[in-house]
Amino acid sequence: MTEGHRVAMLGTGLIGDFYTMTLHGRRSRDRVEVVYSRSTERGDAFKKRWDVPHATTSVEEAVQHPDVDTVVVGLPNHLHEEAISVAAAAGKPVLCTKPLGRSAEEAKRILDVVESAGVFAGYLEDLVYTPKTITSLAAVGRGAIGDVMWVRSRETHPGPHSAWFWDAELAGGGCIVDLGCHCIEIIRSYVGKTNRPVEVMCWSDTLVHPIDAEDNAIALIRFESGAVGQFEVSWTFRGGMDLRDEVAGTEGTIWTNHFLRTGFEMFSSGGGGYVAEKAETESGWLFPVGDEVAELGYVDMFTDMFDAIDQGREPVKTFYDGYVVNAVMDACFRSAKNRQWEPVELDWRYGTTERIGRPARTEDGLTVIKEEHLPDGRRKLILKDPASGEFVDRIV
Amino acid sequence: MTEGHRVAMLGTGLIGDFYTMTLHGRRSRDRVEVVYSRSTERGDAFKKRWDVPHATTSVEEAVQHPDVDTVVVGLPNHLHEEAISVAAAAGKPVLCTKPLGRSAEEAKRILDVVESAGVFAGYLEDLVYTPKTITSLAAVGRGAIGDVMWVRSRETHPGPHSAWFWDAELAGGGCIVDLGCHCIEIIRSYVGKTNRPVEVMCWSDTLVHPIDAEDNAIALIRFESGAVGQFEVSWTFRGGMDLRDEVAGTEGTIWTNHFLRTGFEMFSSGGGGYVAEKAETESGWLFPVGDEVAELGYVDMFTDMFDAIDQGREPVKTFYDGYVVNAVMDACFRSAKNRQWEPVELDWRYGTTERIGRPARTEDGLTVIKEEHLPDGRRKLILKDPASGEFVDRIV
């Protein structure tokens, strides 16, 4: 067993809290050693809240602190590039929250910086590490549902908690950038990360909030295998935070619900306080979560990241994955504007993927379209005559 | 209370069985008087199965039978137009299963025929009559979820039971025509039937079955109000028949599951026989339905149709609705081919609909983006300065 890690936490917002709660949780060996905030007040409050030895308003000081061996970037999107550059210059492993950049161009520069510096760089996409997703992906890997044809990933809630998210300039967009990035990586995990996202069709609109950025979007992503990913993101959903994935394979189906319907239901006439992130009410029927940081994947994510550093291997999600996500989102924005399918433009590193296919079966020279078992034990075949193109029912 | 109706049932397939089971069910006053089939054998079997007085292989004979006052068309799609013409010529009320036609052009001709003849014409779209949909629509009408912004309607299963469905020529298409027609009417019911479907973006593919028609499709339908409908249809889904709708409104959310998860769960080591339509297994965990014809809307649909005839009013779904559905599907096929948004081309009878909107709120001259209640009772506001465009957090 190796020693634990000493982390510089850059950022003190909601995500910094969740990350630190995770890092300090259970029997972990790892600790936040320094916290950086642009504001002395927020930095000191965080230091006290999480019992962190040092607070600073200098990124450099945080990163270069001699006790720090790993940098975690939990800053607003427009501050990622600079912070990562500082970490890369210091030669320290850096883990960055989602999205990596505000555009593929920015993400590519970030990727180049860490690759040039040769530092370990992990992309903190927590939702591909939820316990259900890990277990599902393993089942898909064992062939439990055949070839993946379709993945729906949905993340919707009533909107983020901090002002900068709503500023399209600072954030790089609206709910596509905030939530779509999660969905894209979940989808890629199911269809296979070496399966190239070829093109994108996206609709977006601003239906409720008085902002310039989109507050609703839906996109289809077509992969080289023929598989289609579908994401639905919204800042106008009512009822809490809806995090669901659905996967259709040639041999099976997977449905996961990560947050709002997990077998935990409570009715309260009021008085119980906090329910779960983005819950809208504290009375009536409520749907709490058992262990919030575990259900959202933070625990398994940091385990993978630190184990990868210790073992000298790549983590499950790297900065290259973050860059691919940005490239897909760029195509989404273009498609929403141009109102047509747009190619995903990126520097693709993984070869090619074959088309989903199933060998045709024949019976007496006819192509079998479908086979059903009748209640009386007989088989019913729907057959196609390849010569005439006619379809017939046959009971055998 | 009026007398019951005497029906000529045209067609003896699965849908004819479901319709007759419904018509003869419970304490109904209505009965099938004549059954028509192209095959003497199937007609006689049906006659015996449902205790129907007469069977014939002549549409004219069935329709013109003196005891018949209502014609129900449950034939393959390519036979709708002719059968309806016969009924219209006979001056009798006619009810037609979905889809009305194989194209908007065909549907328009059908519509013209019944309107010229002045006969009652009901469109048998059962899924807008499911008990949950009826109750949901009433709640939407009472304002329970505010303005409807998005509707997802999903209908997927492993593929239909008769050969003609698989023949793109006879059916008019694949799963879009078979299943998408349901979804489109469900979506229109939620966003408002007078809310014009403006344009459509559709993806389709043939991923599994060796057929020419599509076995998977996803479409977005943009309505005049800004609302978006989304349908997902498939003939390759594994696990039974997945019939779910989701509705997002500015003030609320609705989720309905009509078939596969209705609070009825059974584990069986085997031996119990029939589970539900399109169930794939008879052992392990099974999800039966309580009352299949009621859950699928058939019972309330025929109640509405016959009551409408008796009361001299329009039914909830008319042939005009069937024509609109065909027009939307035509746009889906064009969009899937042209790979861009395609306008829905139709003769629109209902005026215009206003854009979804919510009046902006201000506080101290700043636009309120979001308001949250903090655990300590204070309010947190996210505000936008209309002059500078800057966003700020403020605790009040």
Next chain:
Amino acid sequence: MTEGHRVAMLGTGLIGDFYTMTLHGRRSRDRVEVVYSRSTERGDAFKKRWDVPHATTSVEEAVQHPDVDTVVVGLPNHLHEEAISVAAAAGKPVLCTKPLGRSAEEAKRILDVVESAGVFAGYLEDLVYTPKTITSLAAVGRGAIGDVMWVRSRETHPGPHSAWFWDAELAGGGCIVDLGCHCIEIIRSYVGKTNRPVEVMCWSDTLVHPIDAEDNAIALIRFESGAVGQFEVSWTFRGGMDLRDEVAGTEGTIWTNHFLRTGFEMFSSGGGGYVAEKAETESGWLFPVGDEVAELGYVDMFTDMFDAIDQGREPVKTFYDGYVVNAVMDACFRSAKNRQWEPVELDWRYGTTERIGRPARTEDGLTVIKEEHLPDGRRKLILKDPASGEFVDRIV
């Protein structure tokens, strides 16, 4: 098809409304012809509400009305006996709401009255007719779950809506009499109505309401086959009306949820009005029901009753069943008082039932306790040596 029925409805409370909504619903042939109420005001309101031709404050007048062919008793418990006597004297079929009497003694007198008069007598136990229960019972009958070993039937809500329910004298008890009667018949339906309820163990208490009657009770009912029924009833449950049944068989399991979790979920910020019977809130997460009278079994119950009258057969539930239920409830009250198992004292009409059993399997002379399939394909047996009584694991 026979003519419909003309009903005298005795009682204008919630149950009279539900019954009449059902009788007048859909395409029914049957109608309420006369309504009886002790109060002119309530009778007239009911007459108007349901478009009933006649209202009266005389039971005799209602029952003896020449247009009436069937009497439905929907009165408070203490008025059943008298009303049924009047109907029996008039020689008309009588249907009585649950419970039949306030004690087995009263129920037996009621049973004797209708049997002496030779009139048709149906026991209106709606919950054995819910669509899910009907389908479940059919599956059990086909052997889908083997021998039934255990049934849990739970009915709980925050308490009834009328004063007389809370008066132990008029009602015959508290929630045992109000709700337990439903559960007992559900349990009997699953274990087999010819399976004698032998003895009962019951706990009851008054935990919340300032009343003499019990507001919570749990009972175990042991049947001759060895099967055990378990009911849980409460007038203090928070969150709506919880109607669930669970059945454990030697070969399978059934779970039904009739009301609160049926695949229909709504979130509302408020403003939608009525949700469902005994719902506690009108905002937040709500769980409406699709078709309330169908889900609660009223529709199928009256279908069975009228069909039985028309066909000259017994209905699924007769007054004898009502009497058995009262006998079980009497034993519950005795057991709750005496704090021990109490025999169910009744005049039993159905023979005897064999003990649940499964023939023992042996392997090499050892009794097989359990067989498991290991991941590597081998079988693991847990065996018992009948001579020594020792248990061993064996991999084969």
Next chain:
Amino acid sequence: MTEGHRVAMLGTGLIGDFYTMTLHGRRSRDRVEVVYSRSTERGDAFKKRWDVPHATTSVEEAVQHPDVDTVVVGLPNHLHEEAISVAAAAGKPVLCTKPLGRSAEEAKRILDVVESAGVFAGYLEDLVYTPKTITSLAAVGRGAIGDVMWVRSRETHPGPHSAWFWDAELAGGGCIVDLGCHCIEIIRSYVGKTNRPVEVMCWSDTLVHPIDAEDNAIALIRFESGAVGQFEVSWTFRGGMDLRDEVAGTEGTIWTNHFLRTGFEMFSSGGGGYVAEKAETESGWLFPVGDEVAELGYVDMFTDMFDAIDQGREPVKTFYDGYVVNAVMDACFRSAKNRQWEPVELDWRYGTTERIGRPARTEDGLTVIKEEHLPDGRRKLILKDPASGEFVDRIV
């Protein structure tokens, strides 16, 4: 942050595997240093499987190993007392799996041994540490559901995997001892551990398996506050492992499902392998679990135990709790035999608890039984006249 713990793991069965998977999981500081098994073969396999430095067939050697600072007992029930004595003699902290003993008498001796020795002694009751239970208990503590009146805890599956469980002598009983012990501690956690279990009513039977021990049992436990706990345990359940708790409070309700319905559903035509502990099938609809050791509470349990050792405090569950559980189970066995309520005989260390109660409200001198809000905004009161005992409805 303190150093991690070095554990002697006594026992190599399923529970030893689960414990070690947990201890070695994630970023833990703790490790199994020595494993003890009665069989050299099983010990060596375990050593290899979990990368444990040492294996031995001597309890003394394992416990006294100089690198070991904590002893974990994962042995069959009849071996607990001896192993704990060895650990106590060695003066080392000891953690023991459930149940503590085979009877209250044995448990009391075990308790005396560790208390005399003054060693830390933690009772490894994992199911009170499941993420949902921890979150629920916190909500109950904050008053979210008022006073707890009733707790149902259910644990059923098709039977255990090792021979000794089935031997009533070695195990101390059947499913009551195997599963009931979990339920009793869950129930105590909800009603309050200082709330004395006063008496017990239990039914048990051997319905399916050819064994002497009970394979089904249901018990009611009455606590001093008036609250009632209800457990249902079975070795004959079909469909996997059913772990559910339900809690009814005066102000709310909690339902938790820990294993079989957690928002994770998979349909597979076969080929995916392992699903979850005690899953019965590998095809059809399957219900896997996200993170099995977390969902079952092992992770949070060991966190509490080691933190308690490090902080010099008591863990959430001590050997005294284990002893109370055995005392309740003893009363269950007596009650099942004597067929009446039996007192729980134990040396009670926590004072007394007040009866659940709610102050009566009056309106105009009448006792308010229930208040409802009518759709038109008026209030309906059900009132009782304390003088006459009469109940009346009043609309205000």
